[in-house]
Amino acid sequence: MTFLRRGAIHLFRFAGIDLFLHWSWFLLAIIEVRYSLGNYSSPGWKVLEYLALFAIVTMHEYGHALACRQVGGTPDQIVLWPLGGVAYVNPPQRPGATLWSIAAGPLVNVALVPVLLALVFASHALGWASIMPNLYMFLRAVLEIDVLLLVFNMMPIYPLDGGQILRSLLWFAVGRARSLQWAVWVGFVGAAGLIFWAFESKSTWIAIIAIFILTNCWTGLRHAQALAKIAKLPRHVGYACPSCHTAPPVGRFWLCGLCKQPFDMFETQAICPNCSARFSTTRCLDCGVMRPANEWVPEATVLAKS
Numbered sequence: 629m630t631f632l633r634r635g636a637i638h639l640f641r642f643a644g645i646d647l648f649l650h651w652s653w654f655l656l657a658i659i660e661v662r663y664s665l666g667n668y669s670s671p672g673w674k675v676l677e678y679l680a681l682f683a684i685v686t687m688h689e690y691g692h693a694l695a696c697r698q699v700g701g702t703p704d705q706i707v708l709w710p711l712g713g714v715a716y717v718n719p720p721q722r723p724g725a726t727l728w729s730i731a732a733g734p735l736v737n738v739a740l741v742p743v744l745l746a747l748v749f750a751s752h753a754l755g756w757a758s759i760m761p762n763l764y765m766f767l768r769a770v771l772e773i774d775v776l777l778l779v780f781n782m783m784p785i786y787p788l789d790g791g792q793i794l795r796s797l798l799w800f801a802v803g804r805a806r807s808l809q810w811a812v813w814v815g816f817v818g819a820a821g822l823i824f825w826a827f828e829s830k831s832t833w834i835a836i837i838a839i840f841i842l843t844n845c846w847t848g849l850r851h852a853q854a855l856a857k858i859a860k861l862p863r864h865v866g867y868a869c870p871s872c873h874t875a876p877p878v879g880r881f882w883l884c885g886l887c888k889q890p891f892d893m894f895e896t897q898a899i900c901p902n903c904s905a906r907f908s909t910t911r912c913l914d915c916g917v918m919r920p921a922n923e924w925v926p927e928a929t930v931l932a933k934s
Contacts, residue, residue: 636648649708655710677769680766684737684770688713696719701719720871727799733781744771747771785822791818819845823838861878861879862879863878871912878895
């Protein structure tokens with residue numbers, strides 16, 4: 629997903645989280661407003677509808693980011709693009725923390741449903757359908773957008789929210805690597821179904837979504853295979869990652885930034901044996917978090933604090 633960051637424009641920073649908008653969002657907005665008025669009498673209402681979509685997706689992604697921070701994770705930034713939004717979050721590598729970080733996004737859409745329903749019912753009761761038809765149709769469209777986004781995101785297809793929630797639930801039973809593998813295979817099946825749907829309906833957008841899902845499933849499968857290999861490695865006794873509480877593996881898996889030689893960070897006490905460079909931080913191979921080397925306290929100490 630790095631291509632999204634390269635083509636993104638910084639909009640604002642809220643709650644310590646930067647929001648970016650990919651340039652393609654503007655292109656799609658122009659196409660939608662120019663060629664699709666819907667039931668409105670002027671393009672201004674279509675602009676407002678598109679801004680409402682922007683607001684709903686933004687709130688959804690902030691739900692992910694703020695929930696991640698609540699469980700002790702690190703929310704980085706949010707990027708919006710035509711297929712939705714991407715919250716770059718790094719929750720603690722525990723199933724419960726990951727589950728809450730993912731589920732909080734769709735819960736924002738769930739919370740919006742009764743509010744939007746009340747507005748639609750109230751506008752209907754007040755006769756806005758005939759008095760102010762544009763406003764009435766706008767409120768109905770916003771409700772439909774929110775419900776459609778919720779239903780789509782909750783499909784159990786990785787990497788959609790539903791697929792990641794499925795992975796988090798499986799994590800409790802079968803572990804981190806295997807849960808990701810199973811969720812990815814479900815995602816492949818779902819992507820195949822979307823491809824068939826795209827051909828049947830001759831929809832370019834559904835085909836693009838299917839390709840996006842296939843690409844992420846392939847990346848997820850490779851990541852799951854790497855996690856499975858790491859899980860089988862012998863571990864250093866007496867150390868634990870301060871983020872995921874996992875003992876580091878034994879082996880030359882850390883690369884020196886100066887001489888580019890691999891070495892075992894914990895065997896040499898964070899000193900490269902080739903060029904004698906000392907490292908103050910260490911990356912966990914299990915959760916990917918970079919933390920100061922002196923925070924990798926003995927496992928007994930971590931267990932006593934938890």
